[in-house]
Amino acid sequence: MNEYKNLTKQGLWENNPALVQLLGLCPLLAVTASVTNAMGLGLATLFVLVGSNITVSLVREFIPSEIRIPVFVMVIATFVTIIQLLMNAYVFQLYQSLGIFIPLIVTNCAIIGRAEAYASKNPWQRAAFDGLAMGVGFALVLIVLGAMREIIGNGTLFDGAELLLGEWAAQLRIELFTVNYPLLLAILPPGAFIGMGFIIALKNKIDAVRSARAEKKTVTRARVTA
């Protein structure tokens, strides 16, 4: 059980693929202009990550280590094709707005990184959980960045959520404030880089504060009388 707790901690915080490993930045920066897009791509990546981790872990005994990378890529590509066809069938508008970034999940280094570093060395239950933790960590960063950019650039939250979640989700749309002139920079690619920088800075700050606190706790009183 301890292993699972550790995996959760690694995936969500200490070794977060987006904030610490800085992997998969291309889709991260490109599609996070709104929460809906971020959520769509986050879920797709999560699915692919879990699927590829399980498969790689199951076949790890049979793959010669010389050709393991091509095999991993083909496994990942299979799951990406599945998710791409599924999105094409069920959430077509979101599929169109994400465009090329769905097939590009194949090249997301976070996925092949997990396959190589964890799934190819561990049993499938753990590999599946590792994929889940890493995928959730990645998706959360996507959603936070998407929310930040959507609020600053558009003044809304969950705009177009019905594209992903169905008709009922149209009510999720929150209009925080109306702007006559949106701050376009937040929606454009530079806004993604700047926003990402701030999120990483915030994470480092939290870590610094926490480690400073932990240090204080361990200070023990020196004995002055013998």
Place this chain on the structure above:
Amino acid sequence: MSFKIAPSPHGHNQRTTSEMMRWVCYALVPGVLLQSYFFGPGVWFQITLAVATAVLAEMACTVARERPAFSALRDNTAIVTAILLAISIPSLAPWWVIVIGTLFAIVVVKHVYGGMGQNLFNPAMAGYVLLLISFPVQMTNWLPASTISEHSLTLWQTLHTILFEYTPAGYSVEQLRAGIDGVTMATPLDTIKTELTRGYTLTEIYQGPEFSYFAGAGWQWINLGFLVGGLLLIQQRIISWHIPLGFLAGLCLPAFIAHIFAPDLMPGPIVHALSGATMLGAFFIATDPVSAATSNRGRVIFALLIGFIVFVIRSWGGYPDAVAFAVLLANMCVPLIDRYTRPVVYGHGD
């Protein structure tokens, strides 16, 4: 005891940073006076707003960084950044434009990178690019110069327009830009760009009301005003001649060559030199000691690069003027330029 940090390259010049920055402000006066003559008193409101925002933002940042609140204000750099940004934007831009731009320049571009002397990019120009990309309509709403404009605004009308985006009589800035024939007038560089794409030659374009003796009406005198101020800075040894000369050479030499080959399609060097933000950029913006290259040789390369990028974007790019983009692009090259132009230590070279 305090360490006084002389501006880069940290040579001995017996002037403090705050004194140098004060001189920069004085040198801006002729250009700003001409600008307020040609584009109305709005520029003074913009400067006031920008300086107030910059001072507050600087104090907030220094407090947040656990330093004494007034320590950073004493060097006057925030004020210079604010003034440069304020005179770069249209004088009737809504108040929130300059506030957002100044906040970004001071908080993100300057203090996030470590405060005075640490910023990679020129804060004023980074703020300007943020505004230009985010609010393209407000940032290109330049009035025609007062000598050819149909409207002239009083002090109160100007303030009202900056605060509420309309004059007391209900005109928008867009409507104020219209000439007597109801056609909206653009800046000279913008006019050249759009009319060339419509198939006119430069000879025909120069007949338009936006142009007079050398270049654009109004703009040429403002540029000459900044030239005078810049020469004052060189005479006072606040800036060296390398960057302004390199900038103008990088811009005017290609312009001259292009003008010889295609006289009716490529504006000549004088039009380039006296249009848009050329002189402001050459003497006041590119010469920022922090984000420019360090050695004299490096500065020449840096400035030539800026001038050439300005020429390229003005001639073939999507924007009519390009000083801000050129300065930021050249700022990115500075570490590389500095690496290859490191002066040889006496006795160690070959």
